[in-house]
Amino acid sequence: MTQTRTTQTRTKLERGRSALGPALTLVHTGSAPTRAVLTTELGVTRATAGAVAAELQVLGLIRVDTRPTVVAGSQGRPSHRLDINPDGPVVLAAQVHADGFRAALVGLGGRIVATRAGCMTVAADPADVLGVVVAAGAELLKTTGRRCLGAGLAVPSAVAEPEGTALNPLHLAWPAGVPVSQVFAERILAHGITNPDGVPVASFVGNDVNLTALAEHRHGAGRGARHLLVVATGHSGVGGALVLDGRLHTGSSGLALEVGHLTVNSEGRPCHCGERGCLDVEVDPLAFLQAAGREPGPEVSLLHQSAALLREEYADPTVRAAAEALIDRLGLGLARLVNVLNPDRIVLGGLHCHLLDADPERLSAVVADRSLWGRSGSVPIVGCTLDHNTLVGAAELAWQPVLDDPLSALAA
């Protein structure tokens, strides 16, 4: 099969192999719009950059927009835009939480192609839950007819590496140590989510807040940060995550930045962990609603109610006082983390994001005041900017092998 090719039959496709992954990563993160930018960012010659772009196009991952670009004020031959192929392959991303699940097909660049949500009111067996989730994903794949390159799942629990077991899936009422990764892979096998050769796609599982952080770092409010701290309240208490030089720091056993039990109020309410005044119970939608004197209604989630209250009734002194108390406690927790980690940006999600919107100056002031070094205290604090960031983060997990080595990942 491998015919001996003579020298003159070589094509430009035979260069740029080692730069393929970095180049795709640049396109994926939206920071490589043209071949010229590829040349400078990768530090290669124009010839190599051109070959890389051609190869990525042949692989069906990107398109080259040959239309004349209307860029004013620039001399020289205009560069063609490198766009993500909107009809290219996707990965399956999924998220499970206490109330239900969501599945999506996500393309390069974190673009959500199709999504479907579902409810699960009662805690069920992990295999059943993930079976429903993967079935929804399989349905999406069937409907859209997309090629699937991998699958990623976000769970509200620390996930041990590399075993892929959920260490504390309290909010799903699953037993600690459930082999989520294995169960997920089995459901994918069972639903026949495979590459064209019939091999089941690679699957990955991660903690939801970690994946949120990954998504915000690559496509959202965390872009460009070298040391990014993310703290979010979601459906499952307070979680933290740290992205260092573009890579998630999950700790040696996946338990890094489980920040829900930082003490932020020594006279606070008792927490199930045995201490008092943990971030988890002090900065909480339910606690906020009660402190603001509102009765939590059953119709929508507590998070939505809290957000609405912050947005619409911040002028109310009771609401404002309750919010400020939360901001002060959140700020203390963030300051503690800043003292240890010295991040260059903080991204907040969930309730924290709405607290930030309500009074951005106060939160920054508290963090600066309670952190030791003025310089590390002046950390920019911003809110999430990405829709479905946890899903996008789960997709990042599945895209990673493709970004690392597009040729191998697509050959399979």
Place this chain on the structure above:
Amino acid sequence: MTQTRTTQTRTKLERGRSALGPALTLVHTGSAPTRAVLTTELGVTRATAGAVAAELQVLGLIRVDTRPTVVAGSQGRPSHRLDINPDGPVVLAAQVHADGFRAALVGLGGRIVATRAGCMTVAADPADVLGVVVAAGAELLKTTGRRCLGAGLAVPSAVAEPEGTALNPLHLAWPAGVPVSQVFAERILAHGITNPDGVPVASFVGNDVNLTALAEHRHGAGRGARHLLVVATGHSGVGGALVLDGRLHTGSSGLALEVGHLTVNSEGRPCHCGERGCLDVEVDPLAFLQAAGREPGPEVSLLHQSAALLREEYADPTVRAAAEALIDRLGLGLARLVNVLNPDRIVLGGLHCHLLDADPERLSAVVADRSLWGRSGSVPIVGCTLDHNTLVGAAELAWQPVLDDPLSALAA
């Protein structure tokens, strides 16, 4: 000069260029004793590994021990040992603290070739202090006649990257923001510490505890750890450091893990930072001596007195009670860090190391008890094992460019 060589004149030296750095790093950390190991560790062919070894030998960095090795029980042709050349180039390493300084010449593998210490009783101008330090280093270089490839300096202060300014050199009574890196480079220029072409060697400055951590990670008690937390009391309060995947995490402005002001005793003594019960004042040689009812003598350092007391009089109930109080507070601080960072090993230095020696079980138990997740609480805690680890760490800084690219670093 660059004569056009024909194909048949190529020698084996023209391969293995890209693997040169990784190979030298393996030899440096002591984990590549033979060419055969190089082959497997680097994932290259034997031909390439052989060429790499030959190149490193030509560069004068390693020696190949051709004596027959007496290894019992192994079949096949014995592999020759790759040893660090004991007469090879060195780097200049230096450390300054409140009481004085130490300068050393350090070879590959963290081997101290020569060392000299000095005292400085009064706080002096940074340029004067570093002038004395560099003069001592220049003297060592002159005496030994070694080639110097770089210089590293450890200071008891956070160091901002990449400016190289000391952010909080309180223990040296220097003003905050001193451009230590620049002053150090100027002294090196002034003393004519250059490569053979007369160019001053590259110089680097780092925080002392960070450098201790780097040294212990590469050559001491931290070898093999993926997420290493180091906490040490030195001449300058409590400091922490984190090595992640072999790389130091200093934070975005060099202030990460400045852990001296973690609160570990809410009713503790006041600290100059304005809070009470900081690790810095609670786990302190002076505090320990006073709690043990001893009068600190002026003759030796408080650290030595404390160590002697722990070693020799631990049976004394007063000493023991004081030590246990310190262990409990140190354990609480470590547990807080474990909850956030989830390291897979903790290395302790200075007084902490002696506390660990005095009662290892108690410290581990406290950390496990006060950390949230049993699994992340069972972190192995060990003491430092390296002599002059801070100096060795400063040398690591200077060796790094050579390890990254031996050809470029030695060509200059």
Place this chain on the structure above:
DNA sequence: CTCACTTTGTGCCAAGTCGAAACAAAATAG
């Protein structure tokens, strides 16, 4: 001691990859 076997080290060749340079293309500036 000899022979088979195992493992290590080296020389040679083919293949792959990349940079340099020349050339072509597509815009703007004058």
Place this chain on the structure above:
DNA sequence: CTATTTTGTTTCGACTTGGCACAAAGTGAG
């Protein structure tokens, strides 16, 4: 329309590496 700037492509040569054959240096069985 022409000069200039910038981008994209082709060709060539240089460098690096893996594969393979062969040599070298030991162990172990008989």
